[in-house]
Amino acid sequence: MFGMSDPNQTLSQMIRYFEEQRYEMVEVMSSEFTGMLLSQKSRDAASQTLLVKGLRILTEVLSERKKHKLAIKAASVLQRERKKLEKILLQSAPQLLEKLTPMEEDLRRVGDVFAACGKTRKAVKFYSRAHKIQQGNILAMLSICKCEGASTKQCKSLAKDAEIAGPVILENGQYWLKPEGNIPAQIDPVLAVMESCSHEHQKCAEQSQRIRQECSDISEGITAANARLQSAMDTLQPKHDYYQYS
Numbered sequence: 028m029f030g031m032s033d034p035n036q037t038l039s040q041m042i043r044y045f046e047e048q049r050y051e052m053v054e055v056m057s058s059e060f061t062g063m064l065l066s067q068k069s070r071d072a073a074s075q076t077l078l079v080k081g082l083r084i085l086t087e088v089l090s091e092r093k094k095h096k097l098a099i100k101a102a103s104v105l106q107r108e109r110k111k112l113e114k115i116l117l118q119s120a121p122q123l124l125e126k127l128t129p130m131e132e133d134l135r136r137v138g139d140v141f142a143a144c145g146k147t148r149k150a151v152k153f154y155s156r157a158h159k160i161q162q163g164n165i166l167a168m169l170s171i172c173k174c175e176g177a178s179t180k181q182c183k184s185l186a187k188d189a190e191i192a193g194p195v196i197l198e199n200g201q202y203w204l205k206p207e208g209n210i211p212a213q214i215d216p217v218l219a220v221m222e223s224c225s226h227e228h229q230k231c232a233e234q235s236q237r238i239r240q241e242c243s244d245i246s247e248g249i250t251a252a253n254a255r256l257q258s259a260m261d262t263l264q265p266k267h268d269y270y271q272y273s
Contacts (some may be wrong), residue, residue, distance in 0.1 A: 036196075038077060038080055038081065038084075041056050041060070041084050042084065044056070050088050053088045054088045057081055057088060059083045061082055064077060071115075072112070075111060075112045075115055075214045078112075079108050081164055082101060082105040085101045087139075090143045093119065093144075096141070101142070102136070103272070104131065109130075129160075129161070131156075131157035131160045132157075134156050134157035135167055137153045138152075138167075142173075142174055150170070150174050151175065154171045161209060163192065163206045163208075164188070164209050165185070165188045165204055165209065165217065171218060172220045182228050183230050186221055186228065189204055190237075192209075192212075194241055194250075195238055195245065196252065196253045197253070202238075203247070214238055221234055222235045
């Protein structure tokens with residue numbers, strides 16, 4: 028269906044088709060793409076990187092198309108081939124290890140596959156591993172809470188992560204929590220979980236009130252759209268007007 032003369036271009040095309048929700052086309056392309064790479068007996072770092080990227084797309088598109096058994100199989104291959112990639116890079120180019128997609132993102136991706144087919148215990152296992160690797164990972168904890176439902180005790184952990192994330196930020200017309208070194212989380216699903224548990228957990232009530240208040244303050248112009256950035260800029264301003272002493 029396509030040549031391997033420029034696999035990077037093929038990969039870019041698959042990503043674009045996925046964004047355009049042309050899932051059937053993406054499934055065909057990513058199956059063929061990963062199949063061809065897997066058939067190569069020995070792969071260098073570049074080929075292995077392409078394979079792992081292709082497997083991510085294949086895993087997601089199979090899950091999106093509700094082909095759950097195939098998605099679980101692809102997720103398993105993704106984990107195996109990612110380990111191989113890490114091993115290759117460790118030996119040949121250790122400086123590139125930090126450029127890899129963070130492990131917790133792939134763990135959440137696998138968790139999403141299991142959650143989509145109703146295997147919530149398995150899903151929670153992967154989300155928990157993602158959260159353990161990177162404390163304050165709101166998206167991983169949010170996924171755990173969604174799997175376990177409104178009665179979850181993990182709600183308190185979500186509230187703690189929300190507190191660690193710091194002030195609400197307005198960006199591109201949406202409100203976000205942006206924990207340092209973590210993927211940002213849109214506030215609506217976070218609030219939905221915390222407010223469903225707020226009568227049981229005071230921390231959830233406190234954080235949901237805090238987030239709503241900060242959204243209100245930003246919308247009314249009382250505080251900056253990005254308080255963290257504003258604070259950093261303020262520290263660059265001279266503290267005194269030195270001319271007043273001359």
